[in-house]
Amino acid sequence: MVASNDTPNKGALYLIPTTLGDNEPLEVLPLSVKKIIEETTYFIVENEKTARRFIKKICPKKAQGSLKIETLNKFTDFSLLPSYLDPCLEGENVGIISEAGCPGIADPGADIVAIAHEKGISVIPLVGPSSILLSLMASGFNGQSFAFNGYLPIDNQERAKSIKQLEQLALQKDQTQLFIETPYRNNAMFDSLCKQLQSSTNLCIACDISFDSNGLTTIGTNCSSNCFNFVYTTCSDNNFCASARECAGDAFANSASAAGDDGNVAFKAEEFTWCGVFLAHFDSIL
Secondary structure, eight states: OOOOOSOTTSOOEEEEOOOSSSSOHHHHSOHHHHHHHHHOOEEEESOHHHHHHHHHHHOTTSOGGGOEEEEOSTTSOGGGHHHHTHHHHTTOOEEEEOSSSOTTSSSTHHHHHHHHHHTTOOEEEOOOOOHHHHHHHHHOSOSSSEEEEEEOOSSHHHHHHHHHHHHHHHHHHTOEEEEEOOGGGHHHHHHHHHHHSBTTOBEEEEESTTSTTOEEEEEOSOTTSOBBOOOOOOOBOHHHHHHHHHHHHHHHHTTTTOOOTTSBOOOOHHHHHHHTOOOBSSOOOO
């Protein structure tokens, strides 16, 4: 949505999506993204090095020395953020570039967007890949009612509690529940899911969305009841992803009949290790 702008001489804040990994930008991004980057000098980014690499890849002729870059991450002093939009107040456009996917979604860029609205600066989102929506599209789950829950707790007990709560929401509201996880915690997450979820609960595991190596598998057959969707969006080894897709069929197809007497999904965590836990080069999305 574009914010109203009563001051025509103000610049706009563009939300510039990036690829979800190291593939060619124009394979997944429209030309309009390239055009805006070519016309923009001021950028707000999470990591300057990777942002410069992305800009060089999509606009190789753009002079790197001309770029004016501010960094926004967990180490940034929040009091500095309003000043990042000073160029907009002077008539210049500013672009926010996420590390992967779309800015503002599971991304610190949301803080800048909020300030832009307060200052009456037009906010213009550009089209790009979102691992959250792409995985939902391909899951077969309820796309009419869904909720994104970000990262679940790290603590084992708190994570188990959250999983149970989300499962109940999925059942009571017929609402797909999505979340993401950092790759190095995937094994612990899978272990918790296998222990906590009921056998009737369906899962969707997504990896390398928008890549040739993408792996996406929905476990279970009763998608109209408990629809519990969880998402890992990682950039992993191509051979591993290929193996995951090949192996997923048998293990996942048997999920509905593999429940133990306790009603929990009877997969073992080590079975998931080759079916759906993806070793990543960078943290997950969106």
